Amino acid sequence: MNSLRGIRTTKEGETYNKGFKKEEENEQPLSPMARLFHEPGSDVYIIGIMGSKTKICPQVFKDNLALTFLKNRRFCSLQVMDKENGSMEWIPTHVNIDDHVIIAKLDPNMESSDKFIEDYISNLTISPMENTKPLWDLHILDVKTQETEGTCVFRFHHSLGDGISLMNLLLSCTRKVSDPEALPTLPGNNKRPATKVASIWSGLGVLWNSLIALLMFVLTALFLKDTSTPMKGSIGVERKPRRFLIKSVSLADIKMVKEAMNVTINDVVLGVTQAGISRYLHRRYSEDHNGIADVPDNIRLRATNFFNLRATTRVEDFTDMNKHGTWGNKIGYALLSLNIGLKKDPLDNVRDAKAIMERKKTSLEPLFTYFFTNLLLKLFGMKAAGKLNYKVFFNTTLWFSNVPGPQEEISFFGHKVAYLAPSCYGQPCALMIHVVSYMDKVTFVLSVDEETIPDPHKLCDDLQESLDIIKASAQVTRF
Template sequence: MGYNTEKDEPLTPAGRMFLQPEMNTIITCAIGLKNPIDIGAIRSEVKASVMLKQPRFTSLLVRDSNGREHWRSTQINVDRHLVIRPEPVTEDPSVSPEDAVNEYLADLSVSCPLSTDKPLWEIHLLMAHNCIVLRVHHALGDGISLMSMFLSCCRRADDPAQTPTIGGLGTSSSTAASGEERRRRRRSLWTLLNVVWYTLVYAVEFCLRSMWLKDKKTAVSGGAGVELWPRKLETAKFVLDDMKIVKKAVVGATINDVLFGVVSSGLSKYLSIRSSPEALPEGRKMTGLSMVNLRPQPGLQDMTKLMDEKSKTRFGNQFGMLLLPVYYHKNESDPLQFVRRAKQMIDKKKLSLEALFSYKIGDFVMSNFGPKLACKLNYRIVCNTTFTISNVIGPKEEITAVGNPVTYLRANSTSLPHAITMHMVSYAGKADMQILVAKDIIPDSQLLAKCFEDALLEMKEFAVASEKGVK
């Protein structure tokens, strides 16, 4: 349906679900800047940006007499969307600037909903920390839409006349294959049978997860109500070249395979410290929940296509969910085994239509039974799994925002019933993973972040040593 400025626009089924109290989700992006923030320049840039040309960013959330949600166009006062913090987040000199920003973001993840008397977005300017925090309600769009929109407002540091390269950069936890890859695979009868089989198996598991099938409890398990618990945010820092070395060492692997292998190894390391051998047997399964971009083109999108009403690559929420299991292994002599197991599992997921099934079944339940049931089923899926993970591959080159060099790009969201949520964004050869934890369940979040960092370094060292041994 096209946008009509004279009438209210109904919310999409996904948008309605994200507004339910149990799943009320806000996406947060932290942009670190090299130089002090110019408030006037930020204000002017926002007024002129593509953001205010996207109808959802200039519309109020309203409800009709039946309680159904709609978007209603309104006039924008940019100053109402700017939250300016001139003072440091904390006065404690022992807290680093990075930890102070993470502390601020962790507090936002639990206790600060967006006001509905204005469009559902705001920009926090942490003046003392040279950091811009963009908060956007998930009802407006998914991570791919929002990152594509943000980058359309930026410029390359080495060529200010050019916008960042966004085509084909990667996917959001992209285990989904491109349309061309799928067409090639379907030419094979055997592959087609695998597609049918894996889709059936994973669809059944997905349905069972929405009812009673649940991960067994570990030291990182959450559950109903945990979304309201106090949070701590840590950053695990990776070097993309290290991930590429590991990727090269495992035939056919992708960066996502490496990332998931790192998560599997890191969780095993952490649980080995936190749990007794009797309480945590070898091979204990922990299931991750991952969001998959369903647009025809993988990765970040061209904003002209996202803004085109006739394009299949539309702005908004266009993703499915995958259930991605990892297994606890205490003593693994070959750390690359974590990547090989991840690749084997993700390859099967690529063959299936699980992500599309989850999208279609969610849309069906929302459209026919309403948001309360759809939200309840999604909430149970989260409660019955162990963690959330996403990955957005950002620009390869350094960029500027309002003429100010960007030092980092990081993303997280409001808390879920999971005790651990991980969002990785890469930028200019680095990859930062924001780890949001319920601190009463995971009190030593710095240790958890270090376990992930150590996992990648061990894999890299093993891969380098193995290559030298072969040579």
């Protein structure tokens, strides 16, 4: 591993990072975007679930977290509000690592280890973090399942950083199993190329798509709501407990569809998501109407799709925020209109997804939403920006995110990783679907409000069945 700065021990179990320069120990204000995540309706937490193929050693985790996480000022600072002006500041503090690493108490009478893990993580969503310590923790569940010898659950307040920076923080603590000195690699290019405008016509296309996206964004913020389906959350859904489910499918199956249809992996994943949601809603409407599928025509169902606005996707030493200017919340989002309904040709779901993503690729919508939110913060303040974000998120149906993960098997502090499953809670919608790849699998991670979606395992099955049907259709087309 890379050499790390020394750690000064203050009291038993307490550590404080010597790596900060003296001037960096002064109070510093939270960025406007970080402050926004403390507003009502935007008080979002990021969950990172990691399955271990080997039994977890808590002391190894504690020792290594002190050498990695505590190099980053955000992970050893309080967020303190000035009651007079409403601003918040990072105030460095001593950190007792034992306050942040929690060993879960096991139920000796548990009937199912998987159900115990589900219930434990769900309970975290109604267990607030204390603001008397930095807003992160790690829960270790020493429970064996069919896939794992143990499970660890990271929890971060979104003000610490967005999902990309936090995922890279975790990955920077991992190494390839095949090469214990090497960081994992992500699929695709290390740097995303800048948008190129090949002609006047393509430039006009970008302008037109961006204007349409802008109009839909404004209308959604004002009044345009999605259809009230069995997936649409009610007022206050952001304060309700969430349940997290993990469904892994074959990456080879997705690649087969990709090659047969000459599309991208993202197109296939979004197409499977649209098909799975359509199947789920068809069944729910049938159950609600005595077996008759009384599905409304022209359902408006949109996903808020998040985009990373950073230029690089390379895994780097994200533990040291002073070395890299990569921290913060640098994400934009776009609204994806899904075409809900059972298709005669299942491949139409992938074709729909490709058309949706092609429009978004020739649009500045993610950049617009990021800069517009920042502009609103500067002109009208935190409350106005918070209300706008809340209205947009609440008026749509789900959050959707799709990120690439390591291509090879990795270990985290010497523990072989079985799976990675990032997600969120606190968002004002009843469903989030986060898709992440790892080795030869693609994992759908669902975050659901069970009052709205009482049978989320069926939705997981619908996603798997949709992929199977799309794959079978693609094989017929291919051969």
